Amino acid sequence: MSQHTNQSPYPQGGPHPADSYQDGQYGRPPQAPQPHHGRPARNGLGTAALILGVIGALSGVIPLLFWLAGILGLIALILGLSGRGRAKRGEATNKGVALTGAILGLVALILSVVGAVITFTAVDSALKEVDKALSGQEATTPGAKPDAKGDGKGDSKGDGAGKAGAKALAGGATAEYADKLKVTVGAPTAYTPSEYAIGHTKGNKAYKVKVTIENTGGEKFDSALSQVDARSGAEGTAAEQIYDGETTGADFTGSILPGKKATAVYAFDAPAAAKNLTVEVTPGFLDFKSSHWELKL
Structure with a gap:
């Protein structure tokens, strides 16, 4: 009486075809990694403060643009402080950028005040000269x-x-x-x-x-x-x-x-x-x- 033995057609110790198929060896694309469910960093305020602070500080160098330096400097200071507050709460990762923007905003405000003084002084002096020229000499x-x-x-x-x-x-x-x-x-x-x-x-x-x-x-x-x-x-x-x-x-x-x-x-x-x-x-x-x-x- 012959004894029938069920032997696997695949070599012992080798990978099973189903495993290889599941691993993508035979063309099945691997599954994409699952997205990270953490909250993204909110760095917009700090970045905006830095940009406005740089523009405001450069505008402050020109006395006639004191008004522009004042506006941009004030906005940059507010946004920079707000961005630094976000970074402290862990909502943003650019604490240094926000702080730099706030400092540049403060610098722009100072330069705007200096520019306003220079501009108004120059205008007043020019008006006096014009008035003197128009009034003329007295006999x-x-x-x-x-x-x-x-x-x-x-x-x-x-x-x-x-x-x-x-x-x-x-x-x-x-x-x-x-x-x-x-x-x-x-x-x-x-x-x-x-x-x-x-x-x-x-x-x-x-x-x-x-x-x-x-x-x-x-x-x-x-x-x-x-x-x-x-x-x-x-x-x-x-x-x-x-x-x-x-x-x-x-x-x-x-x-x-x-x-x-x-x-x-x-x-x-x-x-x-x-x-x-x-x-x-x-x-x-x-x-x-x-x-x-x-x-x-």
Whole structure:
């Protein structure tokens, strides 16, 4: 009687085909590792603080960008402190980055304050210079004021110089500016305008006024920038300028060389009852303040 023995077709000690199949030897893909179930780090605040802090600090180096440095610095400081708090609670891993961003934010704030002070100081200084340039020089009156007749006897007390802009001068008086420019307005003289005169009203009186500008400085002066106006009567009504031919009513033209002078004859129309004529002369609308002469009619 034959004995049947069940022997495995696979060698002893060798791997079973099923095991090899399960291990992926025969093409079955291995299973992917299971995802980590831990909470991810929240590093956004620290990173944002660092970026804003760097930009803010660089902006603070330029004084005109103080406003930008202040805004970015404040935001960076807040985000940096918030990010550092997250790192302490274990919610973030960039504690150093957050701290650096907060420090840079503080630096940006300091630079913004410094830049604001520098900017405002510079602007204030510039405005003062512009105001000084626009206000121009104020004239002084050396010696005594001549009277209305222009004979130099004057009616002022003392022999010292005074500010021409503080009080109206008399006819024949001279206003002197710091640039060695002298302006003299003579006493008015009545005259009869021609039939071709422009600016004269029938029934009014016309007066001629001689204005002389003398340049005693070292540079030429552009007299074309000079302006002469007048008011008449107690009410200070504007006196119309009369243009009568080539010699009466013509404004200053050209330049006055050092050591030279120029004279222009102006004519003004005033009411018949007017007792005085106030003449205002401005040698230059940017560099000089106006001076006034009170002329008796």
